[in-house]
Amino acid sequence: MDWFEPVRAYCERGGPQFWAEPANALSNAAFLVAAAAAARRASAAEPPDRAGLALSALVAVVGIGSFLFHTLAVYWSMLADVIPIALFIYAYLALALRRFLRLAPIRVAAATGGFALLGFALTPVLDGLTGLDVARLTNGSVDYLPALLALFGIAGAVTRRPEERFLGTGRRLAGIGLLFLISLAARTADQAACTLLPTGTHPLWHVLNAVILYALVATAVRHRESAG
Numbered sequence: 001m002d003w004f005e006p007v008r009a010y011c012e013r014g015g016p017q018f019w020a021e022p023a024n025a026l027s028n029a030a031f032l033v034a035a036a037a038a039a040r041r042a043s044a045a046e047p048p049d050r051a052g053l054a055l056s057a058l059v060a061v062v063g064i065g066s067f068l069f070h071t072l073a074v075y076w077s078m079l080a081d082v083i084p085i086a087l088f089i090y091a092y093l094a095l096a097l098r099r100f101l102r103l104a105p106i107r108v109a110a111a112t113g114g115f116a117l118l119g120f121a122l123t124p125v126l127d128g129l130t131g132l133d134v135a136r137l138t139n140g141s142v143d144y145l146p147a148l149l150a151l152f153g154i155a156g157a158v159t160r161r162p163e164e165r166f167l168g169t170g171r172r173l174a175g176i177g178l179l180f181l182i183s184l185a186a187r188t189a190d191q192a193a194c195t196l197l198p199t200g201t202h203p204l205w206h207v208l209n210a211v212i213l214y215a216l217v218a219t220a221v222r223h224r225e226s227a228g
Contacts, residue, residue: 003076009140011190011200013073024070027203030210031063038217045221051095052221058088059213066206089147090116092216093154099223100158100169119146141188148184151177169223176215183208 012021019025035056042052061084069081090112097108123142126134134142155177159170183205190200 001075003074005075007069007073007075007078009073009078010070010202011194012198012202013070016073018071020073021070023199023203024206025067027206028063028067028070030207031059031066031213034210034214035060035063038214041214041218042221045225049221049224051099052217055088055091055095055213055217055220058084058091059210059217062088062213063210086119088213092220093150095220096154096173099220100154100173101161115146115150119143122146139188139191141184144180144184144187148177148180151180163227167223167226169219172215172219172222176212176219179208179215180212183212 006016010021010024012024014020038059039053039056042049042056045052065077065080065082065084068077071077093115094108094112097103097111098105103111122145123135126132126142151173155170155173157170158164158173161170164170186201186208187205190202190205193201
């Protein structure tokens with residue numbers, strides 16, 4: 001494995017230079033803003049929401065990792081980008097199952113582990129079923145399909161709970177899911193949009209995802225405050 005193997009994954013990159021993706025790199029500032037806003041929201045809870053603060057820190061790490069990838073564009077920096085995203089997804093899923101659906105810890109661990117296995121298996125299975133390179137066709141966005149489905153699935157499950165009529169958590173999660181769907185469309189369209197838009201659409205993915213991550217943390221904090 002060559003940790004310094006160049007990776008050219010997005011429309012904006014036209015060469016190996018550090019600032020070959022200025023829009024992609026600088027748009028990661030949105031994650032730092034979202035992290036600060038989420039940390040402030042979690043700190044304002046009484047008592048402070050420690051899970052929310054931990055997730056806020058992960059949002060900041062997501063932004064830093066993505067900045068490294070869109071400037072250095074080598075294999076190890078790609079891992080610095082995708083690993084924090086995966087950690088946030090798994091951590092938020094576990095928190096949602098425990099906090100929103102009140103599942104027992106053993107069931108939370110089993111569901112989160114099963115979700116991780118689904119994420120690893122999905123692309124090879126789809127490739128085998130379709131005979132196509134699904135990751136290439138979707139510009140890698142297929143990797144986020146399990147997260148999208150989980151978000152809508154939890155939203156639906158929470159909506160059916162009796163306390164939803166005054167909490168509104170399920171409706172908020174569904175709205176965040178719709179925004180995530182738009183964000184995924186922007187990510188998927190990046191290469192196709194290259195001829196019309198030199199920066200591609202990946203910067204929009206960053207900005208929308210920053211909003212999404214803040215909204216997820218804020219929703220978790222609000223649910224804890226309202227549910228007592």
